[in-house]
Amino acid sequence: MRVNPRFTDALVRHFLNLQAYFTVGLLVVIVFIIFIKGISNCSLSFMLTYPEDMGRHGGIFPAIMGTVFLAALSIVFATPLGLGTAIYLTEYTRESRLTTIIRFGVESLAGIPSIIYGLFGFIFFVIKLGMGWSLLSGALTMTIMILPTIIRTSEEAIKAVPRNLRIVSHSLGATKWETTVKVVLPSAAPGILTGIMLSIGRAVGETAAVIFTMGSSLRLPASLMDSGRTMAVHFYILAREGISMEKAYATALVLVVSILAINILAYYTMNRVIAKYS
Amino acid sequence: MSSKTAVLKERIIKQVLTVFAFSSILFLFLIFAFILVEGLPLFYKAGVNSIIFGMKWAPTKGFFGIFPMIVSSFLVTFGALIIGAPLGLGCAVYLAEYAGKRQKMFLKPALELLAGIPSVVYGFLGVLYIVPFIRNFVGGSGFSLLATSIVLGVMILPTVISISYDALMSVPRSYREGALAMGSTKWQTTWRVVIPSGKSGILASCILGMGRAVGETMAVIMVAGNALKIPGSVLDPLRTLTSNIALELSYASGDHRMGLFSTGVVLLSIIMVLNYFANVVIRRKVIK
């Protein structure tokens, strides 16, 4: 018997529709579970107080600050490097063997799993350079890890700036650098910002690379050389060691909500860019 | 500003930017150098075969075999692919071919948000929901190849979806219009024209998804059970290369630590090969 193609078509449409909504449903379920289980233990004071008894009681203030410090530091290190690389690739050189090599480097870095970053950061920053488990070791490791994201998104954003704007600027007697700073970067800013926000999200959610480089001290890091704990690491330890499921859920809630907020903001910014150029 | 200083300034800026651009290469070099320097000596000392094909891992007693972990890494990767790829491809096809503009505006970002959820959260939910489910309704302890594959299958979804979506979207409109004009239904067009044209991108999305699965650590440690044997069934626990490193790094010293770096060398090699294949596949498309 031949099946009517129209019937197949309708069937497939519904099946694929189901798949798409099932997948979105996964996201909703994950967020929902975290929210329902976490909300009762999550309050402002939870976010602003210090943990007691390894996190069994009290709040997660040092973990929040550790996360903020780590993310801020790695962005401060990675943005000039990444943006500089993107500017070099788009404005200062033509496609050549050299750019192929650089791109190969960036792509490879992007593909390396976080545990390898953890291994490298541990042996290089923590041990060989003697930085110990510290905010600095963690931030430098994270810097390398988020670099490819920043380079790629900045490059895309810079490439999207119309060539004519550069021509005009040059015709008015601007040097390459003046053109880049005054014309190209302002137009590419939203796209670059998107990359930075996605990177922040990555740094906030990372565990494997952080735990072996920044350590897991529950204290608030008071200097670059102090060890500290990010929310993700704190959550991992709480959940894995079964210290307190309530606190684990509450931490997960803060963690997931902040990451979602950062990501949504990033997409919003990106859409504005797309709207602007199309 | 005189023109001479302007020229000089430009030259300095270009040089600084060049240095910045090479930082990625430098970092890549450093990562390889340090992992290799720490990991390779053991290959000399214990022998390549006894590490890569060795069945027994007892580093404090001088056994450094990671063959079961290599096998396990591949098992979970394929498991993840079996679970994640059909679902991901279905989503990508729906998004690219069927979804309306409004639907897309909601679905696309929602699906990409899945990528933002930290891996520890996936692992946590895996331990709390998937592991007990398997223990109670399927069998075994629950910490298993099956649980790991499910968790990783969900985790690779965003990679599979976004890359194969891009591949499908880059198929020229005229292909679709041509097929539709000849009286094909939407699905016939998609199945016979669009998907074959986007084939290499779809393949690349699966390879990159594999890369993600091979490299995942924390979620795997939490649900895999970490036993050292090659699993005999999908319900047996297993240990991947990544979890071997993360489980023991904090305790290891001397040869034991070197053994973990050797594990890192093998992991890094697998990842580089996968990335190479993904690149080859993508480039082939560009040339075509």
Next chain:
Amino acid sequence: MRALLMLAGLCLCAAACGSPGSQGASGKHVVDIAGSTSVMPFTEKLAEHFMLEQPTFVINVQSGGSTAGIQACINKTVEIGMSSRELKPDEEKLDEITICLDGIAMVVHPENPVANLTLCQIQDIFSGTLKNWKDLGWVDRQIDAVTREEGSGTRGAFEELVMGGREIDDGIMVQDSNGSVKEVVATDPYAIGYVSLGMIDKRVSAVTIDGVRPVAEAIKNKQYKIVRPFLYLTNGTPGGDTRAFIDYVLSKDGQMLLKKEGLIPVYEF
């Protein structure tokens, strides 16, 4: 954007420095401690109490494992290393202080009716020859045994004190801390594992071994044999700040605290 971020960072730093938690950091009394994940929770607790009494002190406690702690102590990156295993010959240049004894208990799920195991049965389970609860007089169900990872002090002690030369089977599940072993046992009714005595609470139940209950009494009168010391290690004789903390740990308050946590103090007051 960068400027904004830096500004935000600075504000946060300023806010952080104003908070009570880091005030001590500007003072001189900082003691860094790292090592065994088994000793860590208790040290953390001792540090918390010590810092309440002596607000000018800052005690940084890190886990990382016995070996890492010993290495860190040799490199002088920390003042005190924590170890839950005896020192190896090349590590013996460190000074060791036993702060308490710890029993290792076999734990099962509270619903598990098996209440006693012989040493030999435990060996059989962990060497992979005894695989079903049926053989221990319970249901026909595979035993989900959990061990610790290679290199762990607790595993070292378990191998030495329980396994008696027999090897732990490759098919046994592995977890990388006392807490995570306990977590598996607490959630899986068919699981069995071994944890530090101080970790036991009502979510898991400890079985008797050859009829002996793992309690402080039995350890003190040497009936319960699976016991190992918790060590603090220093590189040379400890100086003022480090000494002050160690003195506190060995004081009545410190030892009582350890006792309350289920450990066996080395001094009786």
Next chain:
Amino acid sequence: MNVKIRTEKLTVRFGNNEALKGVDLDVCKNSITGFMGPAGSGKSTLISLINRMIDFEDGVRIEGGLSIDGEDILGTSVDVVGLRRRVGTVFAVPLPLPRSIFENIAYGPRLKGINKKSDLDDIVEESLKKAVLWSEVCDRLHVSALKLSGGQQQRLCLARTLALRPEIILLDEPCSGLDPISTAKIEEALNELKKDYTIILVSNNTKQIARACDFAAFFYMGTLVEFDQTEKIFTNPRVKQTEDYIQGKFG
């Protein structure tokens, strides 16, 4: 006659393709010189040599000489940025920068290091007046330049070029997309400007060349076919090709 720009046997190749073939041409000071010819005739290539925007193209080979005030400008040691401040360019499509009217015009002066508000105010007003735009925008200088109409945008671009206080102004088909009224305004502005500047106007519109230019050059396939005073070219061309082009037989 006072020569401002001189080319000598100027030949430009893009790969194997010859865009200019041995062009010899003198452009006079304080006059408007029109370049005309069909697409691909080489007139825009010549423009991009004068302001060295050709540097942004790949695979270019140049032979022969090009000088301004007797000074060679093709050498590698030439200060290109300085040159572009002496040679202003207005492109075929209006290309305002995505910023305000004021900032568009102040862009060039600021690059030169003029940052004082009162100086910039003067320059902006003067340039806008010269470009016959002042009366239309004087009350909304801080509005985005993208909000102006096409004709206004092109005059803004002219004003922006004038703000550089250049010696030479190159206009590369500046009126191709504009309505007759805007075109007339630009031509009006140019007529005033030639007192102080040397102007080159590239156009496909032969009538515009006839109206606005003192001299006219006809290019075809990279060759300078004919160059003379506008009147002569339009009334009595020496070459048949020129006559055909002017009469619209090809182009």
